Amino acid sequence: MPSAHFVAPDTIRSRFAAAMSEMYRQEVPQYGTLLELVADINEQTLADNPALARQMTAANDLDRLSVERHGAIRVGTAAELGMLARLFAVMGMAPVGYYDLAAAGVPVHSTAFRPVETEALAINPFRLFTSLLRLDLIEDDGLRQRAADILAARDIFTPRVRELIETFEAEGGLTEAEADTFVAEAIETFRWHEDATVDYATYEALASEHKLIADVVCFRGPHINHLTPRTLDIDAAQAAMPEYGITPKAVIEGPPRRDVPILLRQTSFKALEESIRFAGDTEGRHTARFGEIEQRGVALTPDGRALYDRLLAAAQTYKRDANADYQAALHGIFEEFPDDLDTLRRRELAYFRYEAVGESTLDVEAFTDDHGAIEALVASGHVVAHPIVYEDFLPVSAAGIFQSNLGDDDDAGEGTAAASQHELEAALGRAVIDPFSLYAEIEAESKRAALDTLMGRTPENTLA
Numbered sequence: 001m002p003s004a005h006f007v008a009p010d011t012i013r014s015r016f017a018a019a020m021s022e023m024y025r026q027e028v029p030q031y032g033t034l035l036e037l038v039a040d041i042n043e044q045t046l047a048d049n050p051a052l053a054r055q056m057t058a059a060n061d062l063d064r065l066s067v068e069r070h071g072a073i074r075v076g077t078a079a080e081l082g083m084l085a086r087l088f089a090v091m092g093m094a095p096v097g098y099y100d101l102a103a104a105g106v107p108v109h110s111t112a113f114r115p116v117e118t119e120a121l122a123i124n125p126f127r128l129f130t131s132l133l134r135l136d137l138i139e140d141d142g143l144r145q146r147a148a149d150i151l152a153a154r155d156i157f158t159p160r161v162r163e164l165i166e167t168f169e170a171e172g173g174l175t176e177a178e179a180d181t182f183v184a185e186a187i188e189t190f191r192w193h194e195d196a197t198v199d200y201a202t203y204e205a206l207a208s209e210h211k212l213i214a215d216v217v218c219f220r221g222p223h224i225n226h227l228t229p230r231t232l233d234i235d236a237a238q239a240a241m242p243e244y245g246i247t248p249k250a251v252i253e254g255p256p257r258r259d260v261p262i263l264l265r266q267t268s269f270k271a272l273e274e275s276i277r278f279a280g281d282t283e284g285r286h287t288a289r290f291g292e293i294e295q296r297g298v299a300l301t302p303d304g305r306a307l308y309d310r311l312l313a314a315a316q317t318y319k320r321d322a323n324a325d326y327q328a329a330l331h332g333i334f335e336e337f338p339d340d341l342d343t344l345r346r347r348e349l350a351y352f353r354y355e356a357v358g359e360s361t362l363d364v365e366a367f368t369d370d371h372g373a374i375e376a377l378v379a380s381g382h383v384v385a386h387p388i389v390y391e392d393f394l395p396v397s398a399a400g401i402f403q404s405n406l407g408d409d410d411d412a413g414e415g416t417a418a419a420s421q422h423e424l425e426a427a428l429g430r431a432v433i434d435p436f437s438l439y440a441e442i443e444a445e446s447k448r449a450a451l452d453t454l455m456g457r458t459p460e461n462t463l464a
């Protein structure tokens with residue numbers, strides 16, 4: 001039982017997210033502009049759309065909106081990833097999902113550290129898309145060894161944060177003072193350094209293999225490369241970016257605009273070209289850090305996701321140089337995807353969280369099973385079904401984001417490397433959580449709770 005004088009992991013995560021956001025705003029002023037743009041658009045969208053405001057309030061999804069961010073980092077070794085998993089555990093964040101980017105020609109595989117419980121997500125859903133470089137994909141033996149040696153020589157964690165992670169693990173929590181120090185020390189790992197750890201020739205050799213390899217290997221640590229606020233209208237955000245002095249990438253990734261948003265739509269601005277000081281005092285340039293905006297919709301079941309993947313694959317033949325044309329084509333293809341909450345729910349294409357409202361006079365004996373009871377209670381208005389927000393990422397979108405920010409425009413193309421989820425898990429020291437199982441559990445648990453409330457059920461008289 002954690003002691004009462006410990007700071008809740010949800011609180012530490014909130015403070016960490018705020019500290020990261022402040023650090024990135026200092027480092028990349030355009031990120032501050034992006035936050036303003038998103039805040040303006042969200043305010044306008046809610047004012048124009050009271051039904052959306054009501055739905056989000058009822059689902060407890062509005063309070064978190066102004067602090068909601070995801071970030072991305074890239075590490076070089078299994079040991080670094082293993083330590084990160086322990087660091088994020090202090091903040092109630094667990095690795096969810098496996099993303100094989102090698103399939104799209106990007107030499108990393110990834111997971112997302114995030115909170116998993118409904119209550120924790122409502123407090124602050126901060127997530128970090130975390131990639132591990134796959135050195136095994138460097139073909140040149142000498143270069144691969146050189147990269148491994150450089151990575152082995154660095155420590156991306158401060159001594160104090162290592163101690164505090166151990167304290168957390170031994171004591172079961174951190175005190176107020178420890179939590180403050182933990183946040184201050186933890187963000188150091190993700191800070192930008194304009195001095196590289198290698199000379200220019202080494203940087204060039206690694207970058208010519210893949211720009212991402214140079215980004216991971218040549219610096220002191222895994223600098224945060226973007227922080228993404230959540231918008232309620234990504235089309236409006238994309239259109240407004242030029243007015244705010246920001247040039248968006250060519251197309252919005254993910255599904256098209258719909259009445260019921262599904263999964264995740266994302267856009268970004270190009271990485272900044274930044275000046276770097278290499279060992280031996282050579283000046284050079286590097287692109288790594290960029291800005292991204294996203295709109296989140298309802299999480300899809302495996303059936304819904306299969307439909308999404310099939311339709312998105314059908315759209316891959318369309319040109320992706322003009323957003324309006326691409327979106328129009330995508331819209332046509334996605335006609336096949338039901339676009340109202342009731343159909344998505346009844347056809348089990350999306351996940352919902354059920355909530356009892358008011359009191360029911362329905363008789364528990366009248367139903368043969370929970371499914372019939374829930375359907376009757378939804379129809380009679382005694383239970384409401386809130387769409388569950390998609391909290392994860394999309395591999396095809398992520399590949400598009402990576403590629404548009406590596407400083408070149410051409411697609412990296414098809415990769416051939418086999419996925420190796422067990423290697424990522426060995427580095428993490430644990431299995432990644434299957435995102436579908438999390439949504440399914442929230443849905444099932446909410447159904448049980450709603451029926452218990454409305455039917456005065458106790459664990460003893462619960463239906464099978």
Ligand code: OOG
Pocket residue numbers: 071072073074129131225266292393394397398399401402
């Ligand atoms: C991560 C890119 C993926 C997203 O939102 O899909 C990502 C990276 O560039 O390190 O952040």
Ligand code: NI
Pocket residue numbers: 070071072129226228292401
């Ligand atoms: Ni991102």
